Amino acid sequence: MIKGRVKVVNRLGLHARAAALVVKRAAEFESSITLIREDKSVYADAKSILSVLSLAASNGMELVIQVEGADEESAFASMTKLFDEGFGEL
Amino acid sequence: MKKIGGVVVSHGQFANELVSAAEQVVGEIPHVAAVSIGWHDNVDVAKGEIERAIKSVSSGNGVLLLTDMFGGTPTNISAMFIKEGEVEVVTGVNLPMVIKLASQNKEMALLEMAELVERQGKESIYKAADLLDPHKSKA
Numbered sequence: 001m002i003k004g005r006v007k008v009v010n011r012l013g014l015h016a017r018a019a020a021l022v023v024k025r026a027a028e029f030e031s032s033i034t035l036i037r038e039d040k041s042v043y044a045d046a047k048s049i050l051s052v053l054s055l056a057a058s059n060g061m062e063l064v065i066q067v068e069g070a071d072e073e074s075a076f077a078s079m080t081k082l083f084d085e086g087f088g089e090l
Numbered sequence: 091m092k093k094i095g096g097v098v099v100s101h102g103q104f105a106n107e108l109v110s111a112a113e114q115v116v117g118e119i120p121h122v123a124a125v126s127i128g129w130h131d132n133v134d135v136a137k138g139e140i141e142r143a144i145k146s147v148s149s150g151n152g153v154l155l156l157t158d159m160f161g162g163t164p165t166n167i168s169a170m171f172i173k174e175g176e177v178e179v180v181t182g183v184n185l186p187m188v189i190k191l192a193s194q195n196k197e198m199a200l201l202e203m204a205e206l207v208e209r210q211g212k213e214s215i216y217k218a219a220d221l222l223d224p225h226k227s228k229a
Contacts, residue, residue, distance in 0.1 A: 016115050040221065049116065049193065050186050050210065056221040 001068040002076045006035075010086035013058035016049075018087040023049045025082050031069025033079060038064060046079070094203045095147030096122040096191040098183055099140060099168050100158040101129070112188040119192040123147050127164050137167050144171065152176055152200030154191060154207060156183035178204040186214035 008014055014022070026033045026046035033046035037055045044051040046065075057063055065083075067076045096119075098105040105124035113119055123143040127136045144153045152175060157165040160181040171177040178200055180187070190210040191203070198206075 020115055050189055050214065053186075054214075056218075 001066060002072050003064065003066050004076065004080060006063050006065050006080055006083035008057045008059055008061045008063070008083065010089040011059055012089065013061070014052065014055060016053065018089070019049050019052040021082065021087050022046055022052050022079075025078060026075075029067075029069070029071050029075035029078070031067050031072045031075045033075060034066040036064040036066065037061070091194075091197050092149045092151040093121045093194050094151050094191070094198070094200055095144070095149060095153040096156060096188070097125055097140065097143040097147060097153060097168075098122065098156045098188060099125045099127065099164040100183070101162060101164060102126060104158055105164075108183065108185060108188055111185055112192055115185075116189055116192050121147050121149070122188065122192055125164075127167070133163070133167060136163070137170065140167060140171065144177065151197065152178070152203075154200065154204055155179045156187055156191070156207070157181050158183055175200055180204055180208050180211070182211060184211050184214060187211040 010018065012018065023046065035044045035046050035052065035055060037057060042055050044055050046052060055063065065079060067079070098108055103126050105126045109122055109124040123146055125139050125143050147153055155168040155171065155177060157168050157179060159165060165179065165181050168179045172179055187207050187210055190207050
């Protein structure tokens, strides 16, 4: 299992369009991918858009990302890149 | 995989717009249709429209009708179609419920899906400040 942190850097936060991109990207991998908002103890399955939206992650917020499975390394790298790029909104 | 079909039924154009908003979020959803019923529409005409919509989205695994408000005409007409294993109705439709129905990734029974969508709808309602501003939250 790989665990790390990602930061929401785009202005609008993890809104519907961004969440849709997260889900689309997560679905490319076999590994289970969990996003965790620690202050509210909200756990989200990165492959479910409603789950990702329930994080209500706004600009500047840090989330824990936990990836587990056969392709965890490439999944982790790909997901963190998506967050770093601000979901293409920077 | 045989998906459960969905028909959103509402007063006015709400149903069309709700399905179109869901499509913006999750992409095309050919297994979900919309029926908008006007204030002055004839009940038999509306019933016929719902019946056609049910047929158009059915893949043999049941169809879930999502209506705008319990007690309203769209719900009352939809309720005429309820049949175990074939048609179920869940009222008070909101966007998360349509998205839930849109993103099916495993085959399940109609009743199970109806309960899942009902729960999703209820759990998707928040007083937003409680989540968005931790300083004001009492939780």
